[in-house]
Amino acid sequence: MSQKEKTTIILFSADLDKAIAAFIIANGAAAYGHEVTLFFTFWGLNTLRKDQPVSVRKGFLENMFSKMMPRGANKLGLSKMNFAGIGPRLIKHVMKKHNALGLPQLIELAREQGVKLVACTMTMDLLGLKKEELIDGIDYAGVATYLGDAAEAKVNLFI
Amino acid sequence: MTDIFVDAKGLACPMPIVRAKKAIDSLQSGQIMELHTTDKGSMNDLQAWVRQTNHELIEAKEDNGVFKFIVKKG
Numbered sequence: 001m002s003q004k005e006k007t008t009i010i011l012f013s014a015d016l017d018k019a020i021a022a023f024i025i026a027n028g029a030a031a032y033g034h035e036v037t038l039f040f041t042f043w044g045l046n047t048l049r050k051d052q053p054v055s056v057r058k059g060f061l062e063n064m065f066s067k068m069m070p071r072g073a074n075k076l077g078l079s080k081m082n083f084a085g086i087g088p089r090l091i092k093h094v095m096k097k098h099n100a101l102g103l104p105q106l107i108e109l110a111r112e113q114g115v116k117l118v119a120c121t122m123t124m125d126l127l128g129l130k131k132e133e134l135i136d137g138i139d140y141a142g143v144a145t146y147l148g149d150a151a152e153a154k155v156n157l158f159i
Numbered sequence: 160m161t162d163i164f165v166d167a168k169g170l171a172c173p174m175p176i177v178r179a180k181k182a183i184d185s186l187q188s189g190q191i192m193e194l195h196t197t198d199k200g201s202m203n204d205l206q207a208w209v210r211q212t213n214h215e216l217i218e219a220k221e222d223n224g225v226f227k228f229i230v231k232k233g
């Protein structure tokens with residue numbers, strides 16, 4: 001068979017709706033037989049956080065960031081109609097009703113399908129996120145790695 | 160004549176093609192997969208997926224709200 005097609009997606013946002021869209025496209029592309037890279041940078045990194053606090057040494061600013069950003073896929077808010085957290089609960093309810101997978105299951109499915117999850121190390125430093133705080137089994141890299149994948153891919157998205 | 164049957168009824172996007180991919184991966188070239196779905200986008204989705212993945216769509220029809228596909232592995 002010819003070389004595999006590639007798809008890359010940058011998840012920049014920490015919005016539940018946008019993360020769901022990114023993971024649905026990633027899973028779809030994997031089902032198309034593509035080699036898929038999901039690159040997490042800035043606020044998007046929060047999607048990869050473990051939902052339990054992890055004790056790591058941090059400076060004051062980094063601690064503030066950690067407290068103010070959503071801790072993990074279950075804590076993300078909506079980009080529209082968030083209504084102080086009621087919006088996400090409504091969306092989760094509606095998704096269940098329509099038999100759509102929730103974000104944690106979409107992440108699980110993506111890993112099962114071999115989607116490569118990559119955390120941007122530069123923005124991890126800026127936001128004070130440590131490897132120990134992110135879920136296991138992901139890759140760590142920078143812009144050159146992303147561009148290496150993107151240059152070979154036909155589908156490249158920024159979400 | 161069907162080598163594998165996939166019931167994706169009631170499942171939302173992207174599960175029908177994810178299930179289809181998993182099932183067809185387990186087949187040999189030339190074997191047949193039958194897939195049933197109810198997701199309204201799946202008539203277009205499945206056709207696009209089959210084209211891109213070099214399999215062959217033998218049959219695609221709607222029957223009482225259920226989409227039924229027969230795909231031959233390429």
